[in-house]
Amino acid sequence: MTISLLSLPDAEIQCRLLADQIRPTLTTNTTLVGVYSGGAWIAERLTRLLGLPGPAGLIDVSYYRDDFAQKGLHPQVRPTRISFDVNNRCLILIDDVLYTGRTTRAALNELFDYGRPAAVKLAVLADRGGRQLPIAPDYCVWRLDLPPETGLTLSLDNGHLSWKVEHA
Template sequence: MKTQKLQEKSVLLDEAAMRRALTRIAHEIIERNKGIQNCVLIGIRTRGVYLANRLAERIQDIEGQAIPVGELDITLYRDDRTPSELQPDRKDIVFTEDITDKKVILVDDVLFTGRTVRAALDALMDNGRPQMIQLAVLIDRGHRELPIRPDFVGKNAPTSRAEIIVVELKEIDQQERVTIQEKIEEA
């Protein structure tokens, strides 16, 4: 029986490049929104939450004021779940204030088909009616299946469907980098 293993193909971003990309995204968020008044960052679990917190730190360094940060669990909104897996009592957004009439900046690590973002949009709309929703991603790898486009991108990385983007963050993985990996078969 053959098993599949991942093999690193290349490093897209090292720690310094990730830091620069997030700093640039923070500046772009501030510029596009003419400051951070009425803005909130919502990170999609898991890595999007850590990236949203990092963006909030950079924005506070630049603007001198804090931007609220929340996290979003889209598990129950995924289109690959069966109805029997859905639970009626759920708390999708871990956030202390209402998102109604706010400019929500949704944050995720990798944008691929767009299905995760679609699920996140559904979850957000079930929890309020934002004035506007913008999307910030660390990596945009292409291969969209839905008409979704990010507003803020750390790096565009065209890939084949056989390749996998792996984002490693110190908070989870004890190292900081983004790699392209490919599946190899072992005997």
């Protein structure tokens, strides 16, 4: 599949669409957890758009990745910040791109080291296919099928979220 730069959707608008999907399912027990970096930016926007109290949780999965033996430690690990009691909470895990599913697996493992949530759902802006694990999003605004040599990343420039596509 070929994607031209011109056809890339506006990620800020996608955040609002994602908020619209999540809103009807919110309960007073729901808390967002963003996966660094992209998921953290989105979680921050969703917290505001959905009028949720308190900051979202932030999770860095570096210590739970399954490719540590091949790639070593990420050069910039950020501290996971889960300042609430995870036990019996309904969590929505937020990420920018869902690809192999390995990051989601790592994030789930880390979350369960904080406690036993009542439920965990997955919200992503983009599902690019290529899953290697039995993981699927509960909320998603952009579904596409990209070959492995194409990279899709979310970036934050001057406070604005935008997509970048790179061909290896």
